[in-house]
Structures are given as structure tokens and as C-alpha cells.
Amino acid sequence: MIHHKRYGPLFALILLSLIGTACQSRDLVDKLPAHEQKWTFTQGKPGSLVVDSEYDVSMAFIASADGSNYVEISGNMQQHTIDQLEATEIAGNTLKVALNKDVKLVAPNYKSTKLKMTVALANDARLQQVSYKSKAGDASFTDLKAEHVDVSFHSGDIKVDRLQGALTVEGTSGNINAADVDGSADVSLRTGKIKFDRFTGDGVFKLTSGSIDLTEQRSDHLDISVRTGDVTLSLDPAFKGFFDLKTTTGRVNAPEPPQETTDKIKVRATSGNIRIR
Structure with missing residues (x-):
């Protein structure tokens, strides 16, 4: 009981300080x-x-x-x-x-x-x-319309919704989420997640650590590499070329490609799984 009496006021002061700091932060933002x-x-x-x-x-x-x-x-x-x-x-x-x-x-x-x-x-x-x-x-x-779009960031999250043009993104740490990108893509990230939904075009995706996920893509040429992490692609019904999928440590799970054209989807992983489904 003695210990509770001794430290109780201290805990109360700390709590009030945290509440005051939070309120002050909101007030200062409003006063900008x-x-x-x-x-x-x-x-x-x-x-x-x-x-x-x-x-x-x-x-x-x-x-x-x-x-x-x-x-x-x-x-x-x-x-x-x-x-x-x-x-x-x-x-x-x-x-x-x-x-x-x-x-x-x-x-x-x-x-x-x-x-x-x-x-x-x-x-x-x-x-x-x-x-x-x-x-x-x-x-x-949102709704970007440009011949070329270049985004570079050190840390943070990048979100792109509906883009017509060539996209280049280079980041150190964070997440890159894109939907309905119509054009080429050149994306590199050191740590984080890369996720593209309904991407149409040729793409190069590079990642050191994290995951790469492409869903409902329409691509005849993809070059994807990840050092540590998983790569997941949707099965593209319109793709008629070859799969070139290799991982040093991990599993490769993909159907047989049509092999009717010279188009190629290439994926390399040092440690991680590769899935096309």
C-alpha cells in the first residue's frame, strides 16, 4: 500500500501529461x-x-x-x-x-x-x-493523367488509383498500393509491400524484403525479383507465353503456361515462395 501511495501521483501526472500533449498537438494543427x-x-x-x-x-x-x-x-x-x-x-x-x-x-x-x-x-x-x-x-x-509519373520516397505509404501513363516508383521503406494502372511500371522498394490490382502493361518490380502481389493483371512481359519474401500473381487468361520462375529457398506453385508466344513472365526469389493462381 505504501508503494501505491508513493507512485500513484506520479502515474497520474504522466497520464495527464500524455493527454495534454495529445490535445495540444490537435490544437496546434488546427492553429496552423x-x-x-x-x-x-x-x-x-x-x-x-x-x-x-x-x-x-x-x-x-x-x-x-x-x-x-x-x-x-x-x-x-x-x-x-x-x-x-x-x-x-x-x-x-x-x-x-x-x-x-x-x-x-x-x-x-x-x-x-x-x-x-x-x-x-x-x-x-x-x-x-x-x-x-x-x-x-x-x-x-487519383485519376493521374501524365506521360510519365515519377515517385520517390524514403518512408511512408504510396497509393495510386487510376493512372494513365508510365509509372516509376522508388522507395526505401513503406507500402506501395496501386489500382487500375494503365501503362508501364518500374517499381523498386527496399522494405515493405508492393500490391497492384488490375495492372495493364509491362512491368519491372524489385523488392529486397517484403511481398509482391499482382491481382487481375494483364501483362505480357513481367520481370519480378525479391530477395526475401513471397510473390503472388493472378493467372492471366490472355497470357500466351512462357513462365520463368525460380526461387533458391522456397516453393514454386504455378500451372503450365500456354507457350504459344515468346512473351515471358520472369520471377526470381532468393528466399520465398512464388505463386501464380
Whole structure:
């Protein structure tokens, strides 16, 4: 009983401190200045969008209601970031957006701040290139229309829904989830999960540790390699080529391929299982 009396107030203080910190974090996020800004492409076809972000970002492509091609950003952010944006202009038909934070003000409460980016394109227009770079944070992309989409990140989760164009993703740690990607894909990840649903096109997928899962894919050429982890593919009824499947330590479970064309699905694993089902 003596021990309970001695440490009881201490535990209570710790609990109150944690609750206060959580509430303060939410309050500080709410108190971040709200900012909204728009850039309009004026030189005929829209060019390129380059984003370097330290925030979580949600990017969506929409049809332009007035026929103009523009990029709009909104959300709560540091004044340091707002100052950067207000000094940003389109140059050479390329918009470079820096979403950097003031390191002196960075705290856990800022980590959850998510910014919204909207890219509006007229008719059947598409960007020449979208380049997105992040050191840490999550990013989601919806209805992307660009000739080339390049995403690089150090840690975080990347989500892509509906993309028309060539996709390149390079990450260190996190998860890559994509659905309805129509175009080539070149994806590399050191640690985490790679999952593609309804992917159409040729693809290269490289992973050091984790898992690779492709479902309902329509691909005639795939080159997949994983050092430690499992690879699972759906059986593609339209595929008429060969399977080249090898694992050093693990099992290979796949039906006999049609072998009617020279198309090839190649999978290599050092330690892990390979399944086509």
C-alpha cells in the first residue's frame, strides 16, 4: 500500500501529461494557417508538375470546368511553407512546388497535416510529367493523367488509383498500393509491400524484403525479383507465353503456361515462395 501511495501521483501526472500533449498537438494543427493557392498554365498544353514535399499529400486530377489547365493546393501549413508557395511561379511551362517545413518548428503534431492538390485539365489534355519526391510522409494520387509519373520516397505509404501513363516508383521503406494502372511500371522498394490490382502493361518490380502481389493483371512481359519474401500473381487468361520462375529457398506453385508466344513472365526469389493462381 505504501508503494501505491508513493507512485500513484506520479502515474497520474504522466497520464495527464500524455493527454495534454495529445490535445495540444490537435490544437496546434488546427492553429496552423490555412492557405489556398492556384497556378494556371498559359502556354497551350500543360507541361510538368514537380513536387518536393515534407507533408502528407493527396493529389487528384479532375476535368476542368472552364477549359483552363491549373494546379491548386489547399490545407493548413506552416507560414514558412506559405511563404515558399507565394514566391512560386510557373517557369518554362513547368511548375515546381516546394512543400518544405521550418525544421525549428517541426513537431509530431505537424506530421499528420495533409495537404490537398488538385490538377484540372481541359478535354483530353495530360501533363508531360509528374514528379513527386518525399523524405517521409504518405501520398495518394487519383485519376493521374501524365506521360510519365515519377515517385520517390524514403518512408511512408504510396497509393495510386487510376493512372494513365508510365509509372516509376522508388522507395526505401513503406507500402506501395496501386489500382487500375494503365501503362508501364518500374517499381523498386527496399522494405515493405508492393500490391497492384488490375495492372495493364509491362512491368519491372524489385523488392529486397517484403511481398509482391499482382491481382487481375494483364501483362505480357513481367520481370519480378525479391530477395526475401513471397510473390503472388493472378493467372492471366490472355497470357500466351512462357513462365520463368525460380526461387533458391522456397516453393514454386504455378500451372503450365500456354507457350504459344515468346512473351515471358520472369520471377526470381532468393528466399520465398512464388505463386501464380
